[in-house]
Amino acid sequence: MHVRYADDGSLAVAEAARRLGARLVFTATPDPHRRVSERHAGDRARTAAGREELRQDLHRVFAADRLVERADEVVGIPGPGGTAELVRHFPQLAGVREGRGPAAPPEGITAHRPLPDEHPRGERLLERLFSAGDRPAALDPAARGLPLLLTVGRLHPLKQQHVLVRAWIESGLHLRSTLVVVGGSARADTADAAEREVRTAIAGLRAAHPEAAARLALVPALPNAEVRCLERALVRSGSTARAHYVCPSAKEEFGIAVLEAMDAGLPVAATGRGGVPHYLRGTVNGLLLDTSSAPRLARGWKGCSRCRTTPSPR
Template identity: 55%
Template sequence: MSVLLTGLGPSLTAQNSVARVLTLTTARPTEADRCDLAQPSGRSHLLVRLPVDSPQPLDPHTAVEHQAALAWWTARIFELPGYRPDITHVRFADDASLAVARTARRRGAKLAFTVTPDPHRTIDERHAGLPPEHTGDAARALRLDLHRIFVADCLVARADLLVAMPAAPGGQELAAHFPQLAERPVHIQPEGIAPFHPAAADDDTAHGQLARLYGGASASGLEAEDRELPLLLCVGRLHPVKQQEHLVKAWVLAGLHHRTTLLLVGGSPTVPTPDEAAVRARLAQHLATDPVAERRAALWPALPNRQVRLLERALAQRGPGTVLYVCPSAKEEFGLAVLEAMEAGLPVAAPQRGGASHYLHDGVNGRLLATHSVERLADGLRSLVSTPVPELAAMAEAGAATVRERLGIDAMAASLADAYRTTCGASRPADQPQRAEGKSGERDVTGRS
């Protein structure tokens, strides 16, 4: 999400109707004592990190404890000359978004909210089989899910503009969880990625990444002798919902560790969260049960986005069928990492469930996988690896064209700017304060990652 917003801000300010964009996020604990928490990023785009007193990055479990601090910092930002927004766009159904939304409305700003089927979908699945007397972790999870549903409904009720990502063909999931949307217009907005711009040092960086990848186990890499085997690549944060554990188990269950290699990229390189540490430990445990799998799998910590995209391009140059990108998540609302792999020229496979099915047509520009069980994922991986090379090459070419023609950041920015302008131009309800527009009718926009 941070990569999306970093690219979206400059693209929004390129639109004539948007004067300034503030992107609000929270400062990581190691950054909270720095004095450069606000940094320019392109013309009239400012990245602002709000300090919070937390040993770990905020998540839905802990955000409620920091509502007051986030509201205070947001209010201070919005009081600066020229930084009072016309519209504030919040993305997640959590207490951090609610704190920013409340502050924005007190300052007279319009509110946009990106509404998704979660957390409603989560509560349906997580608690469907539980007995009435749930206790312990199950009870805590239930309370959190119910609270997040309350937060999501509050944000929907407060929002002047509702934004949603395209649903799967024929999908009614959002309407089922939010019946109130039957009476509300929703702006349907695909996400997009920024174009990749080559730089002078790219070849050296890519060469170094490939040398690291095939530098042997001592370099957290793969053996040089396995260089000619097909590689499965997966990039994403280490978290249970991303299901890297499912991927490793399915890879072994399908017997693919005997004829392919695996590279997982994700997780903090310095201070892992509890989720990251737990996932990393379980991955190591799974791999340790099979010496071949352990030798042919590599786990790298997260890389800067540009380095990920350089790595994907370098791997794509090896030729069709030699590298396959796999997203094993339980669901992806849209799948920006999948789009980046497609744009780089890799054949991709992503979950049937979620936003990927909006732009992936199975067997045409990618593959859709059943990821709800290890067994089904193993079947999908086996089929993917067995796909003839000409078909993989055609899918990769079609996938790159899909991103290039339909899913760029500029098209996303133009569509959102139109929606913001329309919303800010609409009359405000009688019980809401009025505020002046920027010069020449331009709008100030803020977003929270």
């Protein structure tokens, strides 16, 4: 059995594995230990909310430590420094593999296999995207000649789509570009609490800046094949200005959507936190962004005009 997250669900799976006599593999990351040292170093614990956050983070530390103890094998997620940081937080792993630390198997994406109707389907996706500026999921057709920013992922505070929207508006980028956010439920009433938080924040920004509304599209989640088809349609489109992919997440352990966008040929700007720097090198094949706030995200994104090409990550 394999568990990935340091939470009670993974502990339950670990206990089930023990009772069944099955082997347990745990994929560990420097978080939550790193998160505790970074997030709670100041005065956050002096408030009731801060103390509750600390309690939850410490419980995740407890869960991660128990999983490391119980696992038959621990593997890490690849990063620029290998698993050295992981060993700093889990010193009991220092002696694994004759002192080399846990293995970090390389990650990747499934090779794109063009659909039989790839080109016409891509054109239909573009037509639907630019069908009307008065619908939340579509853009103003008159804006088709503007540069386009695309981000794909589940709507979640960690993914920070709302921070991207704020940066796009407050920096004035909405005056000369469009923004497409793909992700979330087709019906808002079926969204979970985390998604509702992001939706509410984006809706507030849209209402406060009606001049940006027609250039912002919040598209419900698409099948992976359609996302990759849309990305390639944007790359080859002769009627749409240069499209770029941006990942505003607070961090990404790996960033599958980032790598898929690079594979499609889109210039990419992505968070510098997590596993993305393992394959994206700033100003070489993309931009690494400081996504800790909307102003910093906007400042970093403005440098994307320097990225003329995006070499294949392969």
